[in-house]
Amino acid sequence: MIDDISNKDLSELILIIQQQYGYDFQNYATASLKRRFIRFIGHMRLNSLDELKLMLMIDQEFFRKMIEFITVNVTEMFRDPAFYRKLREDVLPRLATYPIIKIWHAGCATGEEVFSMAILLQEAGLLERSRLYATDMNAANLERANAGIVPSRWMKDYTHNYIQAGGRHDFSDYYTARYDSAIINPGLRKNIIFFQHNLVTDHAFNEFQLICCRNVFIYFNKVLQERVVSLFYDSLAPRGYLALGIKESLLFSKQRKNFEVIDAVNKIFRRKL
Numbered sequence: 001m002i003d004d005i006s007n008k009d010l011s012e013l014i015l016i017i018q019q020q021y022g023y024d025f026q027n028y029a030t031a032s033l034k035r036r037f038i039r040f041i042g043h044m045r046l047n048s049l050d051e052l053k054l055m056l057m058i059d060q061e062f063f064r065k066m067i068e069f070i071t072v073n074v075t076e077m078f079r080d081p082a083f084y085r086k087l088r089e090d091v092l093p094r095l096a097t098y099p100i101i102k103i104w105h106a107g108c109a110t111g112e113e114v115f116s117m118a119i120l121l122q123e124a125g126l127l128e129r130s131r132l133y134a135t136d137m138n139a140a141n142l143e144r145a146n147a148g149i150v151p152s153r154w155m156k157d158y159t160h161n162y163i164q165a166g167g168r169h170d171f172s173d174y175y176t177a178r179y180d181s182a183i184i185n186p187g188l189r190k191n192i193i194f195f196q197h198n199l200v201t202d203h204a205f206n207e208f209q210l211i212c213c214r215n216v217f218i219y220f221n222k223v224l225q226e227r228v229v230s231l232f233y234d235s236l237a238p239r240g241y242l243a244l245g246i247k248e249s250l251l252f253s254k255q256r257k258n259f260e261v262i263d264a265v266n267k268i269f270r271r272k273l
Contacts (some may be wrong), residue, residue, distance in 0.1 A: 025200075028224065079116075132191055151179055217248040
């Protein structure tokens with residue numbers, strides 16, 4: 001069993017992936033990336049790091065499985081309920097002044113957070129004039145998100161989160177239970193556009209009033225975090241909002257001076273003019 005990867009071996013892995021497939025992991029957080037490679041080696045029951053390198057060089061389907069495995073991010077509906085309460089009470093009334101509301105969920109994983117946003121917008125009477133762009137680099141994540149499928153075993157926790165976030169209705173009204181899954185109502189998903197976007201290499205593609213990118217920066221090193229903050233700044237309308245995970249920050253960033261803090265606890269910022 002492999003329990004560590006040297007920096008030299010990690011650099012070789014990153015180089016193989018970049019040269020063979022064009023994915024750039026150079027500026028991901030080293031410790032986190034090593035852990036995910038080690039878990040994948042165990043998951044595939046490989047005997048050595050050299051076997052991993054060889055499979056990456058000769059088997060494109062193997063690479064597809066690896067990229068899906070190591071880029072799966074933990075998510076949930078109405079995660080950190082105080083964050084959603086803040087959006088509901090303070091941010092959405094501001095967004096309501098726009099004729100068309102454009103929101104980007106960057107690194108949307110399997111869609112739970114963008115479904116939560118759709119519920120907030122519906123309860124505020126804003127969903128019909130909202131466009132939600134949900135992106136991720138993991139195609140398998142996007143396929144599942146686009147189907148609106150959420151594991152039903154989590155719905156009890158999600159219901160609790162929804163109530164804590166100030167939910168106004170019966171949470172079960174928003175999905176249909178099917179065996180071991182819950183299907184988010186199509187009416188909530190009709191204004192959500194899912195597509196692949198890589199924060200490492202891709203550029204701004206629209207102008208938004210709100211960007212949510214929660215619990216994604218923790219996978220990046222400072223260089224990549226700086227790039228992504230600049231990408232978000234370029235993608236925000238003046239006075240547009242940026243929401244990060246509660247363990248993340250703009251304090252390190254050169255762009256810090258271009259944002260004002262709206263909520264230091266829930267990490268909600270607003271672009272200055």
